[in-house]
Amino acid sequence: MSLLVVGSVAFDSIETPKGKREKIIGGSANYACLAASYFTYSRMVGVVGNDYPEDIVHIMNSKGIDTSGLKFEEGETFSWGGVYSEDFSERTTTFTKLNVFKSFSPELLESHAKSNYTLLGNIHPEIQMKVFDQLENPKLVACDTMNLWINTTLPQLKEILEKIDILLVNDEEAAMLSGNSNLSNSALKILEMGPKFVVIKKGVHGAIIFGEEIEFHVPAFPVDEVVDPTGAGDTFAGGFMSYIAMEDSISVEHLKRAMVAGTILASFCVEDFGVERLLNISAEDINNRLLNFSKLTLYDDTPLLK
Amino acid sequence: MSLLVVGSVAFDSIETPKGKREKIIGGSANYACLAASYFTYSRMVGVVGNDYPEDIVHIMNSKGIDTSGLKFEEGETFSWGGVYSEDFSERTTTFTKLNVFKSFSPELLESHAKSNYTLLGNIHPEIQMKVFDQLENPKLVACDTMNLWINTTLPQLKEILEKIDILLVNDEEAAMLSGNSNLSNSALKILEMGPKFVVIKKGVHGAIIFGEEIEFHVPAFPVDEVVDPTGAGDTFAGGFMSYIAMEDSISVEHLKRAMVAGTILASFCVEDFGVERLLNISAEDINNRLLNFSKLTLYDDTPLLK
Numbered sequence: 001m002s003l004l005v006v007g008s009v010a011f012d013s014i015e016t017p018k019g020k021r022e023k024i025i026g027g028s029a030n031y032a033c034l035a036a037s038y039f040t041y042s043r044m045v046g047v048v049g050n051d052y053p054e055d056i057v058h059i060m061n062s063k064g065i066d067t068s069g070l071k072f073e074e075g076e077t078f079s080w081g082g083v084y085s086e087d088f089s090e091r092t093t094t095f096t097k098l099n100v101f102k103s104f105s106p107e108l109l110e111s112h113a114k115s116n117y118t119l120l121g122n123i124h125p126e127i128q129m130k131v132f133d134q135l136e137n138p139k140l141v142a143c144d145t146m147n148l149w150i151n152t153t154l155p156q157l158k159e160i161l162e163k164i165d166i167l168l169v170n171d172e173e174a175a176m177l178s179g180n181s182n183l184s185n186s187a188l189k190i191l192e193m194g195p196k197f198v199v200i201k202k203g204v205h206g207a208i209i210f211g212e213e214i215e216f217h218v219p220a221f222p223v224d225e226v227v228d229p230t231g232a233g234d235t236f237a238g239g240f241m242s243y244i245a246m247e248d249s250i251s252v253e254h255l256k257r258a259m260v261a262g263t264i265l266a267s268f269c270v271e272d273f274g275v276e277r278l279l280n281i282s283a284e285d286i287n288n289r290l291l292n293f294s295k296l297t298l299y300d301d302t303p304l305l306k
Numbered sequence: 307m308s309l310l311v312v313g314s315v316a317f318d319s320i321e322t323p324k325g326k327r328e329k330i331i332g333g334s335a336n337y338a339c340l341a342a343s344y345f346t347y348s349r350m351v352g353v354v355g356n357d358y359p360e361d362i363v364h365i366m367n368s369k370g371i372d373t374s375g376l377k378f379e380e381g382e383t384f385s386w387g388g389v390y391s392e393d394f395s396e397r398t399t400t401f402t403k404l405n406v407f408k409s410f411s412p413e414l415l416e417s418h419a420k421s422n423y424t425l426l427g428n429i430h431p432e433i434q435m436k437v438f439d440q441l442e443n444p445k446l447v448a449c450d451t452m453n454l455w456i457n458t459t460l461p462q463l464k465e466i467l468e469k470i471d472i473l474l475v476n477d478e479e480a481a482m483l484s485g486n487s488n489l490s491n492s493a494l495k496i497l498e499m500g501p502k503f504v505v506i507k508k509g510v511h512g513a514i515i516f517g518e519e520i521e522f523h524v525p526a527f528p529v530d531e532v533v534d535p536t537g538a539g540d541t542f543a544g545g546f547m548s549y550i551a552m553e554d555s556i557s558v559e560h561l562k563r564a565m566v567a568g569t570i571l572a573s574f575c576v577e578d579f580g581v582e583r584l585l586n587i588s589a590e591d592i593n594n595r596l597l598n599f600s601k602l603t604l605y606d607d608t609p610l611l612k
Contacts (some may be wrong), residue, residue: 183510188470
């Protein structure tokens with residue numbers, strides 16, 4: 001099955017301890033769609049200015065991503081700048097220019113409205129709701145959010161949480177949303193708000209999915225050299241949702257493998273600046289990394305005592 | 307095989323968000339030996355004052371722990387007090403009275419000096435070396451340490467690191483000792499100092515073992531209610547080393563299971579104050595928890611892509 005991805009498409013200017021890049025391609029929809037491209041056909045919904053290069057769109061198409069939902073508008077593309085601290089533990093935003101993204105209010109194409117699997121990137125909850133309301137046959141809808149919306153638009157966020165199936169948040173956002181810093185307790189409180197599943201992303205400490213019949217902990221894949229962590233969360237989300245769409249199943253076993261798929265894709269993302277590494281992964285790269293990951297995480301679970 | 311445990315034996319006064327206990331049994335040797343008692347015969351080496359209750363010693367003996375290396379001296383037992391913050395993320399020491407532990411300088415009994423497997427608890431590195439030098443046939447020696455020794459006795463700590471096989475530290479200590487905050491890099495630097503393996507404990511985020519042929523990540527077991535985290539690290543160390551001693555093997559598979567064994571034992575430890583929960587675990591409890599843990603962590607690792 002295909003995956004519909006609604007999110008930001010941007011120019012990023014990034015400085016990390018490993019170097020600096022100006023005006024490279026970014027945004028949650030780009031990261032998520034590229035990650036998704038390895039598992040399924042994905043459809044990107046977003047908005048860019050007329051300064052956005054056509055050849056990037058062609059590259060996306062060449063990866064099997066449908067960009068017919070990417071709207072070109074008069075004006076400049078959303079752009080963002082950030083600087084990472086020496087150990088990557090902190091990120092400072094140097095500028096945010098919303099530009100054409102400020103009035104982003106997507107009208108889905110007819111074929112897109114029929115999507116069964118949808119990932120609503122981190123945008124205003126009212127826009128997430130507007131997209132949700134256009135879906136004709138939503139089978140599984142995931143949404144991302146951030147501290148800004150938890151702080152400023154909590155009632156609207158709670159409304160969309162009642163509708164969607166999976167919320168993806170990081171540990172700080174989960175604590176903020178639930179008012180509880182214990183991860184298990186905060187997950188239970190979030191599940192009470194509506195979603196069937198909540199995925200809590202813990203950065204270098206991995207991720208956890210909680211649901212009525214599932215709790216699964218996955219460590220991060222320890223890459224040799226982190227170059228740029230930007231987009232790792234969106235890449236995780238894209239890998240996770242597209243694996244589910246590919247299997248067309250939310251069985252416990254498939255959800256677990258989807259968490260692993262998201263982890264593997266995110267580990268490639270951080271190895272280079274922006275989406276660079278995501279453009280050039282082979283199926284063999286992915287399978288080999290899973291093989292390495294299984295050596296790092298799997299163990300013989302026969303009883304410890306007789 | 308049996309496990310020799312050298313460490314502190316103490317009275318603890320603990321306050322956590324779940325309650326308060328005065329003058330309960332603590333110390334690294336008590337936690338590690340009780341954890342070890344589920345897998346193997348353990349021998350405790352430590353010192354207490356004449357205020358230490360004989361019936362506690364009898365309880366240890368009833369768990370199959372050899373306390374012939376526990377020395378009673380004139381004076382008072384080492385005692386420590388600590389208060390945990392509301393979310394357990396911080397611990398403040400309210401008092402430390404070393405008492406008889408101040409001059410702790412163990413002379414091993416002849417039978418103890420023959421031990422193949424030894425755990426040197428978090429004590430002055432010179433005392434760790436003194437014990438190491440008495441071992442006649444050390445097969446595998448693990449040692450714990452802390453920021454105090456890294457800051458104040460680094461040359462002596464580096465000497466013992468050249469001798470021992472496994473260093474157990476938490477993530478902050480690993481960063482401090484290696485001068486590197488990236489866990490993989492810091493592990494590599496510590497391995498260059500001598501040990502064959504380094505185990506980095508990350509609290510609620512689990513633990514990692516690094517060695518020439520092994521890297522294995524294990525999440526923490528998410529307990530329903532943490533009551534008192536005191537001793538969880540020592541319990542992990544005791545469970546880990548005693549599982550290795552029981553199997554008499556450091557194969558990759560056995561080391562992985564030892565990490566899981568330490569994780570399982572530590573998860574029981576935090577469920578009640580002090581060593582309380584460690585006194586009453588059944589083999590069935592341990593096997594059932596492993597079964598639950600495997601559901602939380604294992605996944606099907608067949609290739610993600612065809």
